[in-house]
Amino acid sequence: MSVQAVAKTSAGAAAYADKTAAYFVGARADFCAKLPANPDARILEIGSGSGETAALIKAAGKCGYYAGVELFADAARQSEDRIDTVLVGDAATVPLAFPDGHFDALILSEVLEHLADPWAVLRRVAPLIKRGGLVLASSPNVAHWRVLRTIASGDFRHEASGVFDRTHLRWFTPKTFAKLFEDTGFAIETLGPVTPFAARTRAISKLTGGRLDYLFMTQIMIAGRKV
Numbered sequence: 001m002s003v004q005a006v007a008k009t010s011a012g013a014a015a016y017a018d019k020t021a022a023y024f025v026g027a028r029a030d031f032c033a034k035l036p037a038n039p040d041a042r043i044l045e046i047g048s049g050s051g052e053t054a055a056l057i058k059a060a061g062k063c064g065y066y067a068g069v070e071l072f073a074d075a076a077r078q079s080e081d082r083i084d085t086v087l088v089g090d091a092a093t094v095p096l097a098f099p100d101g102h103f104d105a106l107i108l109s110e111v112l113e114h115l116a117d118p119w120a121v122l123r124r125v126a127p128l129i130k131r132g133g134l135v136l137a138s139s140p141n142v143a144h145w146r147v148l149r150t151i152a153s154g155d156f157r158h159e160a161s162g163v164f165d166r167t168h169l170r171w172f173t174p175k176t177f178a179k180l181f182e183d184t185g186f187a188i189e190t191l192g193p194v195t196p197f198a199a200r201t202r203a204i205s206k207l208t209g210g211r212l213d214y215l216f217m218t219q220i221m222i223a224g225r226k227v
Contacts, residue, residue, distance in 0.1 A: 051079025
């Protein structure tokens, strides 16, 4: 495994100094399940953390090469046995020494809300994904009814995690999250909650024809394709 540019923690990474190690871990089994079985596939993850998702995907035989971009140097070091190549630095500026169309899939798990300009980052990364390549991404939903209730009360607290995480720079609704990808070279195939709706919420969704689903998604998940 190659860890590149781990010389010094950047000023951006310093903002995460109070995060515990648990903040950077957690395999995305839902993303793994959506990937086709292909031991020759190449996958790029932006915000690869400690590499748990990479390890799960490789163990499932869904890729043969996994590359990551991770802002936080300590998390990148912890992934050294899980990721083939990890570039340490800001996804907006770190050199991406890969040819166009190199990757079969792109993964962005709870990372775009941390970027100053996620549109620029996606436009920068998009050429590296082959035409028809899969993109899987998720982000907190600022239009969830509990969030709207908090804002309506006049509060916008900064917290250690969740929608009001103090390191978030952008906020998305399901509609604006999908548009972010549509505007940067991807076509959306599915959009829904990360955690499936409970029975009561499914009933509400059915009665309303899905028009109010955005109120009940704690986190948004999209699957799409590079166009």
